[in-house]
Amino acid sequence: MQSALPPIAVALSNVSKWYGKFQVLTDINLTVKRGEKIVICGPSGSGKSTMIRCINRLEGHQRGKIVVGDTELTNDLKKVDEVRRDVGMVFQHFNLFPHLTILQNCTLAPIWVRKMSRRDAEEVAMDYLQRVKIPEQAHKYPGQLSGGQQQRVAIARSLCMNPKIMLFDEPTSALDPEMVKEVLDTMVSLASDGMTMLCVTHEMGFAREVADRVIFMDAGQIVETNAPEAFFSTPQHPRSKLFLSQIL
Amino acid sequence: MTFDPEFALSILPRILSTITTTLFATIIGCMGAAALGFLWEIVRRSSKPGRYTMRFLIDFIRSTPLLVQIYFFYFVLPEYGLTLPGLVVGVLALSLYYSGYLAEVFKGGIDSIPAGQFEAAKALGLSRLQLIMFVIAPQMLRNVAAPMGNYFVSLLKATPYLAIIAVPEMLSVALEIASETFRYTEPMTVVGIIFLTLALCFSGLVKVIESRLRLSPKAG
């Protein structure tokens, strides 16, 4: 259900970031409406990860302004905590906690950050594990699952925090080809539920199916923003063309 | 004068009667050393001044003899009006000395946790303390079980140092018997064998725990 004037989920204005002298992000401007799905692509090293990691402040930016919901990200740790509670993130290498069971992975943050009771947290977790189609693995350890299963658990773990926004950083690029689909299916179903999503991915099928906009980054800048169909068939910028010619 | 097995057997009970002190000092000392070492390591990672202060503290602890550290606490604390029982001073000194080594062990254990673990915990909104308690400490302990166990065995073998500050443990009883009977060979051999046995048993235990950890499914 979207209202007539949808509120803004994430707004980056003139964001720049440096690692020492090296500028990773240059004047990034991006506004994501609630419920919108953005796919971000671009060559390796172009700053895609850095940009989305700035949104939950795994990285700090040095210039410009990042507003998530109605909270501006500054050095104020309380605001950072607020934002992180509402922003879920899925990593390329899953980053499940290997010493905890699947269920414990999913309940850790709800219990300690959201202060849910263990029983409620477990109930919610089982719901989400059901949704990602692995409830029967709840009492195993991450090391006993396949990559695709682990990534689905990672998605479930994020969802257990009931986030308003989900960030995905190349969630399928560490997976064996036969496992990519099960993870993408999970993401598609999440998208159809209206989740606000920013996905770094080169999966064109996924982008075509769910993205409202595709953003192409190169050398720390947003070079092109386009509708998915248009982006893949008639890219505007010469660097997008070059990039697409290389991955196709 | 040669080794008299009968005499050796006759003093065994008296020496063994203080094994509880040895075990007590070992257990409390290990717990203290691990707690302090972990604290040093956390402070070392928390800020720049913390890093330099802790690095110096750890290096200082590791670069001075345990014997001198024990003397220091035993003789200096009373000068400031703090007179503690020898056992307390001894356990304190053992904890502090081994905390320097364990801090380094923990450093290695934390460094070998992948960065993604820290990121995932932060992304989920865990606080620093929660990150340390629920994500870092358990994985670190798994990584350091073997070297930490070896330092625990070292600490056990260092408990006879307490004899020099008049704590009635096994070595001091052995020395006492020696000065009463003017026979050194038997008491020293008996106490030596007891410690050697304890040390080898604990080392064996460490090895078993290590291989268990390596085989468990959580390691994957």
Place this chain on the structure above:
Amino acid sequence: MSLFDIMASILVGINVTMKVTLYGMLYAVPFAFVFGVAQHFTNGIPRLIVTSIIEFWRSSPVIILIYGFYFSLPGLGINLSAMTVGAMVLGLNIGGYGSQAVRAALQALDPGQVEAGYALGFRRLRILYLIELPQALAAMTPTFINQFIQLVKGTSLVSLVTLADMTFLAKALSQIHYAPAKIYTALLIVYFLMCYPATIVGRMIERRVSRGREVSHDL
């Protein structure tokens, strides 16, 4: 007495400290190599014997070995000076630890190295000192340096068997002048100054040996 005067009085004992260290090394280094290599080469009963000897020196508390050898050898008709007992016990204890570093470093080598040596027509001992040991040396150096520090610190134990090393002098001094805080602080500082350079060098070498895995997660 100023801290400086105290240090000067303590430093009179540095020659004993250094002598015990030096003599200790003369026991430690050969023991480490001979027994480390022996453990690497042997199997079955011989290996059990080698291991037992190593474990005796490594796993017994040094303080008990020192008291034990110093006080009971004369009773068995063996008269060794306190210096000899101290250097031998400390040295063989350190050598016991060193032998484990030698063995571990040898075992960590690619077995292909030995096979290549055979293929070139070398005999086993040649392979050991021409091919294996030179490569393994880098891996054992950090342990050796750490054990050297342990040896220097361990020499303080000879004060218990009447040798006038730095610790002994400090203790004697504190019986004349009641100033334990100053005296033991001075003693700690002197030992620190002796061992710290080795600590630094050890860390540098360790970093070089394990290069490429330098990570630090701030908390």
